[in-house]
Amino acid sequence: GEDVEQSLFLSVREGDSSVINCTYTDSSSTYLYWYKQEPGAGLQLLTYIFSNMDMKQDQRLTVLLNKKDKHLSLRIADTQTGDSAIYFCAESMDTTNAGKSTFGDGTTLTVKP
Amino acid sequence: DTGVSQDPRHKITKRGQNVTFRCDPISEHNRLYWYRQTLGQGPEFLTYFQNEAQLEKSRLLSDRFSAERPKGSFSTLEIQRTEQGDSAMYLCASSLAGQLEAFFGQGTRLTVV
Numbered sequence: 001g002e003d004v005e006q007s008l009f010l011s012v013r014e015g016d017s018s019v020i021n022c023t024y025t026d027s028s029s030t031y032l033y034w035y036k037q038e039p040g041a042g043l044q045l046l047t048y049i050f051s052n053m054d055m056k057q058d059q060r061l062t063v064l065l066n067k068k069d070k071h072l073s074l075r076i077a078d079t080q081t082g083d084s085a086i087y088f089c090a091e092s093m094d095t096t097n098a099g100k101s102t103f104g105d106g107t108t109l110t111v112k113p
Numbered sequence: 114d115t116g117v118s119q120d121p122r123h124k125i126t127k128r129g130q131n132v133t134f135r136c137d138p139i140s141e142h143n144r145l146y147w148y149r150q151t152l153g154q155g156p157e158f159l160t161y162f163q164n165e166a167q168l169e170k171s172r173l174l175s176d177r178f179s180a181e182r183p184k185g186s187f188s189t190l191e192i193q194r195t196e197q198g199d200s201a202m203y204l205c206a207s208s209l210a211g212q213l214e215a216f217f218g219q220g221t222r223l224t225v226v
Contacts, residue, residue: 102158
């Protein structure tokens with residue numbers, strides 16, 4: 001997506017932390033999402049953060065939001081081989097319409113044993 | 114609850130033919146979305162319905178594309194006179210109005226030869 005940018009690839013060793021970064025351009029974005037897509041599968045929502053939050057933690061996942069720089073990151077602690085997938089950052093400006101989002105082009109995470 | 118299901122999973126068609134895809138959302142969900150995802154890119158919003166009403170269409174949805182949700186349950190996406198550029202994964206998602214999470218199906222992969 002032209003309004004949401006991500007680095008294309010990330011490779012880590014099993015047990016390390018992974019950090020996937022995303023930048024977005026629209027300052028009116030209200031919700032920011034992270035989705036996971038495994039081969040041949042649809043998108044699975046991992047977590048989301050409101051634009052008035054700085055951080056959200058959910059088990060092994062930590063989302064950091066720097067609203068000033070329009071920068072979002074997803075940290076996966078203790079990365080496992082099952083975490084290998086494409087991760088999409090998405091933004092939504094419509095507080096009542098979660099399904100209408102603008103997606104980045106995805107970061108392919110490869111976890112090496 | 115079987116989640117969002119899409120049919121068929123794969124479709125190969127000759128250029129110029131018409132194709133129709135079906136999406137069955139989660140039963141109580143009143144919103145239904147169609148996205149297109151080309152290789153190496155993130156999903157791009159096409160259109161969405163609230164119940165049977167089509168509330169928004171992206172400029173990506175050319176005149177050859179039409180979507181319906183006649184009874185507010187399942188939806189169909191038809192592409193007329195397919196072109197090679199229509200080759201993509203077509204994703205459907207559903208949600209409840211006002212909720213923050215949308216659930217995606219596994220998609221229909223269209224190949225136009």
